[in-house]
Amino acid sequence: MRINFRLNGETITTEIEDSMRALDLLREDLGLTGTKEGCGEGECGACTIIVDGNAVNSCLMLAAELDGTSVETIEGLTGSDGKMHPVQRSFIDKGAVQCGFCIPGMIMSAKSLLDKNDSPSKEEIEAALEGNLCRCTGYVRIIEAVEDAASIIREDRK
Amino acid sequence: MKTSAPERERVVGSKVTRVDAVEKVTGLAKYAPDIYFDRMVHCALVIARKPHGILHKIDASRAQKLPGVFGIFTYKDVPGKNRLGEVVDDMPCLVAEGETVKHYGDVVAVVAASTQKTAEEAARKVRLTIEELPAVLDIEEARRDEIRIHGSSNVSVHKKIRKGDVSKGFSRADLIIEDNFMASYQEHAYIEPQGVVVLPDTDYGMTVYGSIQCPYYVQSSLSKVLGFPMSKVRIIQAETGGAFGGKEDVPSFVASYAAVAAYNLKRPARLIYPREIDIHTTSKRHPVKSRYKMGFSKDGEILAIEVDAYMDMGAYATLSPVVMFRTLVHAAGAYSVDNVSVDTYGVYTNKVPPGAFRGFGSPQVLFAVESMVDEASRRLGIDPVDMRMKNALREGSRTSTDQLLTESVGAVETLDKVNELSNWKELNERVEAFNRGSLFQKRGVGLSHIIYGVSLGAQGQHIDKSGAHVQINRDGSVDVRIGGTEMGQGAKTVMAIIAAEELGQKLSQIVVHQTDTAFVPDSGPTVASRTTMFSGNAVRIACKSLRERLVKLYAELNSCSEDEVELHDGMISCGQDKGMPFDELIEEAFKKNVKMFEAGWYQSPVLEWDPESGIGQAYITYSFASQVVVVEVDMITGNTKVLEAYTVHDVGKAINPEGVIGQIQGGFVQGMGYALSEDLKMLNGRILTDNFNTYIIPTIRDIPRVFKYGIVEDEFSEGPYGAKGIGEPSLMATPPAIANAISRAIGRRIRHIPATPEYVLNVIKEDAE
Numbered sequence: 030m031r032i033n034f035r036l037n038g039e040t041i042t043t044e045i046e047d048s049m050r051a052l053d054l055l056r057e058d059l060g061l062t063g064t065k066e067g068c069g070e071g072e073c074g075a076c077t078i079i080v081d082g083n084a085v086n087s088c089l090m091l092a093a094e095l096d097g098t099s100v101e102t103i104e105g106l107t108g109s110d111g112k113m114h115p116v117q118r119s120f121i122d123k124g125a126v127q128c129g130f131c132i133p134g135m136i137m138s139a140k141s142l143l144d145k146n147d148s149p150s151k152e153e154i155e156a157a158l159e160g161n162l163c164r165c166t167g168y169v170r171i172i173e174a175v176e177d178a179a180s181i182i183r184e185d186r187k
Numbered sequence: 188m189k190t191s192a193p194e195r196e197r198v199v200g201s202k203v204t205r206v207d208a209v210e211k212v213t214g215l216a217k218y219a220p221d222i223y224f225d226r227m228v229h230c231a232l233v234i235a236r237k238p239h240g241i242l243h244k245i246d247a248s249r250a251q252k253l254p255g256v257f258g259i260f261t262y263k264d265v266p267g268k269n270r271l272g273e274v275v276d277d278m279p280c281l282v283a284e285g286e287t288v289k290h291y292g293d294v295v296a297v298v299a300a301s302t303q304k305t306a307e308e309a310a311r312k313v314r315l316t317i318e319e320l321p322a323v324l325d326i327e328e329a330r331r332d333e334i335r336i337h338g339s340s341n342v343s344v345h346k347k348i349r350k351g352d353v354s355k356g357f358s359r360a361d362l363i364i365e366d367n368f369m370a371s372y373q374e375h376a377y378i379e380p381q382g383v384v385v386l387p388d389t390d391y392g393m394t395v396y397g398s399i400q401c402p403y404y405v406q407s408s409l410s411k412v413l414g415f416p417m418s419k420v421r422i423i424q425a426e427t428g429g430a431f432g433g434k435e436d437v438p439s440f441v442a443s444y445a446a447v448a449a450y451n452l453k454r455p456a457r458l459i460y461p462r463e464i465d466i467h468t469t470s471k472r473h474p475v476k477s478r479y480k481m482g483f484s485k486d487g488e489i490l491a492i493e494v495d496a497y498m499d500m501g502a503y504a505t506l507s508p509v510v511m512f513r514t515l516v517h518a519a520g521a522y523s524v525d526n527v528s529v530d531t532y533g534v535y536t537n538k539v540p541p542g543a544f545r546g547f548g549s550p551q552v553l554f555a556v557e558s559m560v561d562e563a564s565r566r567l568g569i570d571p572v573d574m575r576m577k578n579a580l581r582e583g584s585r586t587s588t589d590q591l592l593t594e595s596v597g598a599v600e601t602l603d604k605v606n607e608l609s610n611w612k613e614l615n616e617r618v619e620a621f622n623r624g625s626l627f628q629k630r631g632v633g634l635s636h637i638i639y640g641v642s643l644g645a646q647g648q649h650i651d652k653s654g655a656h657v658q659i660n661r662d663g664s665v666d667v668r669i670g671g672t673e674m675g676q677g678a679k680t681v682m683a684i685i686a687a688e689e690l691g692q693k694l695s696q697i698v699v700h701q702t703d704t705a706f707v708p709d710s711g712p713t714v715a716s717r718t719t720m721f722s723g724n725a726v727r728i729a730c731k732s733l734r735e736r737l738v739k740l741y742a743e744l745n746s747c748s749e750d751e752v753e754l755h756d757g758m759i760s761c762g763q764d765k766g767m768p769f770d771e772l773i774e775e776a777f778k779k780n781v782k783m784f785e786a787g788w789y790q791s792p793v794l795e796w797d798p799e800s801g802i803g804q805a806y807i808t809y810s811f812a813s814q815v816v817v818v819e820v821d822m823i824t825g826n827t828k829v830l831e832a833y834t835v836h837d838v839g840k841a842i843n844p845e846g847v848i849g850q851i852q853g854g855f856v857q858g859m860g861y862a863l864s865e866d867l868k869m870l871n872g873r874i875l876t877d878n879f880n881t882y883i884i885p886t887i888r889d890i891p892r893v894f895k896y897g898i899v900e901d902e903f904s905e906g907p908y909g910a911k912g913i914g915e916p917s918l919m920a921t922p923p924a925i926a927n928a929i930s931r932a933i934g935r936r937i938r939h940i941p942a943t944p945e946y947v948l949n950v951i952k953e954d955a956e
């Protein structure tokens with residue numbers, strides 16, 4: 030079948046198999062390998078992308094469901110000038126990155142949260158990132174990074 | 188010499204940004220599943236789904252017919268030796284017809300197809316005829332030897348320590364405690380599963396890109412399985428999404444399976460494990476059953492310790508004999524004890540073979556020995572900190588293997604610091620006050636004090652060495668290549684700091700490349716918290732030679748004394764002159780044909796060790812840690828929550844303090860999962876908890892509200908800038924601290940980890956002792 034959607038600001042029209050997962054469309058057909066697969070069952074969050082503003086697990090979604098939506102992946106967060114999104118910057122500055130495999134998913138969940146709420150409490154951050162597993166960092170720095178990004182975003186809006 | 192000893196160390200110990208962070212936050216970093224080649228095939232494994240039996244027939248006829256299947260490869264298609272195993276080669280690469288299947292998850296065939304989905308579908312269609320044999324599923328059954336898994340006795344490894352005379356020690360004791368402990372499995376649960384891409388290369392050999400902790404292990408395994416000389420097997424580590432020991436020897440197996448497909452098809456072959464295959468077939472932390480007997484004087488001195496520990500090796504030895512050495516040396520804990528007797532045994536069972544996991548056989552026994560010491564302090568009415576203090580190792584003390592400690596013994600300092608950091612006395616009062624007012628929620632404070640032998644130790648000294656290659660390019664950029672690997676722990680950043688420090692080049696101009704066996708000779712494995720010391724020393728040695736040449740050249744060009752030349756942050760200067768940028772000096776060096784590359788090599792100092800008595804220098808040095816946690820136990824559900832954590836580590840020297848803190852935090856949370864929630868359930872040898880919905884690792888919601896850490900820097904003269912290791916000790920202090928805290932909270936001893944709610948509830952319900 031043929032689907033049409035917005036991907037990181039560009040219009041995509043593509044032919045897909047009915048049973049294809051959104052994750053495989055992105056990674057294999059479109060070459061966007063920044064989105065990761067850690068469990069394939071909606072349990073780890075490594076495959077998180079943003080669809081119409083909401084963070085979702087792309088391993089549980091059919092590619093067909095993307096038809097007519099607007100999709101953001103980690104690759105879309107860095108501007109064409111190479112400028113990183115504040116969440117990306119804060120993850121670096123706060124030392125929230127170790128092996129990095131969970132990081133694109135973490136960042137997409139955090140971005141989706143901050144798009145809706147630029148002053149999240151610790152509890153709100155935890156709720157937004159609960160579905161994203163990280164085995165390296167112990168999460169402490171990740172929370173700090175999201176708080177830091179929120180303050181930068183608030184500053185920028187002023 | 189002045190040139191090789193910089194007066195001020197400016198980059199070392201400062202706060203720097205991880206050198207590999209940008210690629211990781213932008214999604215550009217290339218992990219094994221992100222690497223694609225033209226004509227690449229996708230592989231899936233056919234595994235035996237019986238714990239024990241004779242494999243009579245492999246029938247691939249139905250699978251072969253599926254469109255898109257390129258080949259199904261069995262033992263018949265292995266070009267070289269059909270054997271695997273880093274220490275003992277007791278494991279087939281692919282189980283042959285007529286051979287026995289020894290655990291659920293033994294690999295029988297590799298399917299190669301046009302897509303992952305097709306490969307997996309075909310793998311499911313391969314029929315295996317297995318005549319089931321009775322299986323050995325626990326340590327006790329294995330010890331009875333009624334069924335012998337490998338023909339000889341199941342109890343195939345035994346190591347011991349005999350120091351002093353334990354019976355004399357016990358006869359003097361005022362208090363003797365005996366108890367049994369069980370530490371169960373832990374799954375690594377790296378978020379990136381195992382994966383490799385293997386391709387026939389332009390040197391007429393095979394190149395592997397993979398999620399790999401120990402590339403030289405993969406190289407030697409592949410050379411055997413393919414029947415290729417090692418010179419035709421090249422291993423390039425892809426970005427690796429966590430390993431924790433789980434990618435130590437396992438990638439040798441993964442790469443071998445894919446290589447059989449690549450070899451037969453003459454095409455690139457990709458094998459990425461689905462999470463379930465990863466959990467069913469790959470290594471774990473060993474289950475260890477231990478019996479402890481300890482004697483104490485009434486003022487808390489440990490007079491004697493006797494330990495038997497049985498380790499479940501699963502169906503194949505893999506790394507178990509080496510893991511057991513660490514179990515042996517750490518079994519008596521972090522104390523100075525005159526009379527020690529330890530026996531550790533490795534037993535075969537029909538289960539998945541455990542292997543290396545952060546701590547490498549020591550967390551299981553440290554949990555036990557710290558529980559014993561805690562129990563003694565409770566019974567003797569001695570404060571737990573004082574109890575540890577009394578027996579702690581100091582300079583001039585002797586370890587359980589009678590090794591004399593002469594330097595870098597920060598043990599007491601970690602205890603002092605954790606006492607202060609946690610506000611120990613007040614914390615205990617606070618918790619007691621809470622408990623007086625609460626019936627169903629009980630809090631407890633737990634302490635642990637641990638030791639960690641750095642690097643491979645006496646039994647691994649033959650492979651304890653590391654190389655490095657450093658090259659300065661014409662534009663002043665620097666290539667650093669090491670034999671150790673970056674798995675997330677921050678090795679690249681530490682190496683870049685060392686190179687920048689020694690060469691005086693800017694950190695941003697240093698590139699630490701992915702590890703590649705074509706550039707650096709066999710440097711041993713990236714394990715045992717040894718990379719900072721071993722690869723770090725090798726890089727430092729290489730850079731020092733280059734630095735000397737640069738100093739000499741600058742002194743010549745500017746007619747000044749070599750002694751006065753300074754290299755720092757991309758500038759070279761002498762006395763009060765205006766200096767020269769690093770890249771300009773390099774340009775001069777190129778014009779004068781000065782050699783701008785260097786190899787570094789560092790090997791372990793020789794350790795004296797007697798395997799018969801277990802006496803001698805077990806490790807080159809030791810790291811120490813002390814930890815305090817506060818837990819709250821729900822007395823109705825048995826559920827435990829960690830509320831506060833205070834942890835202090837003696838690391839020798841924190842070359843990259845940010846990285847050390849990251850290890851401390853991550854290790855704590857991984858240790859917390861091991862202590863509480865990570866319960867690997869098995870039924871008849873089959874793992875039931877084969878994904879993250881049933882195997883529960885800590886989430887962002889589980890971390891303690893209060894989390895404070897301290898770093899002690901008691902420098903080690905052999906380490907670069909005094910550094911020891913932190914990768915593993917970061918985890919090791921946590922399980923005993925949590926177990927002791929629960930025991931204090933509920934007033935009964937925890938003897939099993941993970942201390943799941945069901946287990947804790949059972950302990951609460953036991954009759955009072």
Ligand code: FES
Pocket residue numbers: 065066067068069070071072073074075076077086087088089
């Ligand atoms: S891969 Fe989608 S949630 Fe784990």
Ligand code: FES
Pocket residue numbers: 125126127128129130131132162163164165166378428429675
């Ligand atoms: S950084 Fe490794 S899993 Fe999060």
